[in-house]
Amino acid sequence: MVRERKSIGHTGTTCPLCGTRGLVLTESRFVRRGLARLRPNFDADARLYELCRECGAKHAVELVA
Numbered sequence: 001m002v003r004e005r006k007s008i009g010h011t012g013t014t015c016p017l018c019g020t021r022g023l024v025l026t027e028s029r030f031v032r033r034g035l036a037r038l039r040p041n042f043d044a045d046a047r048l049y050e051l052c053r054e055c056g057a058k059h060a061v062e063l064v065a
């Protein structure tokens with residue numbers, strides 16, 4: 001399966017590692033490809049995280065269902 005990443009926007013969070021302000025809010029989810037399209041119980045397993053452009057740190061964000 002293929003994971004797709006999508007930048008949603010910027011947050012006002014400060015990176016705890018390098019102190020950069022304004023992390024990139026990114027959504028990562030599985031994309032249906034080929035045979036996966038036929039699976040009825042496909043789980044996109046979407047996750048949100050904040051990505052720091054400076055040091056590359058990822059910080060998981062709770063998904064609101």
Ligand SMILES: [Zn+2]
Nearest residue numbers: 015018052055
């Ligand atoms: Zn950082």
